[in-house]
Amino acid sequence: MILDTNTWVGHWPFQRLEKATPKELMKHLRAEGIDRAWTAAADAVLFPDPQQGNEVWLPKVAKIAGLVPVAVIDPSLANWRDSLARCVEKWGARVVKLVPTYHRLALNDPRVDECIVEAARRGLIVSIQFRMEDERRHHPLIKVPPPNVDDLLALARRHPNTRIHVACAYFAEAVKLSAAPNS
Secondary structure (H helix, E strand, C coil), rough: CEEEEEEEECCCCCCCCCCCHHHHHHHHHHHHCCEHHHHHHHCHHHCCCCHHHHHHHHHHHHHCCCCEEEECCCCCCCCCHHHHCCCHHCCCCCEEEECCCCCCCCCCHHHHHHHHHHHHCCEEEEEEEEEEHHHHHHCCCCCCCCCHHHHHHHHHHHHCCCCEECCCCCHHHHHHCCCCCCC
């Protein structure tokens, strides 16, 4: 079985997603020999409340065999627990995706730790979206740097028994992160 751990559906304002719907995405993945994919709503990254994007796309993702719904959660919002519960209980989300720099969250923020503890309690994988796209492709007025690698390593060390996945780290960053106890 081949698993893609970082797929998106929906809309991203800086690049057209060729396979924007869950059905189109799964057809493409199967043609490439990929059996399963963790799939999140790209819209959720930039909405003031990511749950708005989750509500649109996760019901559709959940209906496609082979796609695993991913809940994009912003722990700085008061409703994050309710959003997570809804994504898990209603659409079967098995992964929680945090997008710290787009949501202006430091990885040493206690709210991030609370979210990770809750995800672990529910048996979920936590995916940290290190970057959405290569910084060289960013619009000149919208530069979003990745989180600090050392902060991510410290986060993993604070939660050694939690499954933490890192999406879109560069090779040198991934090598450094391999020192984490749960790598």
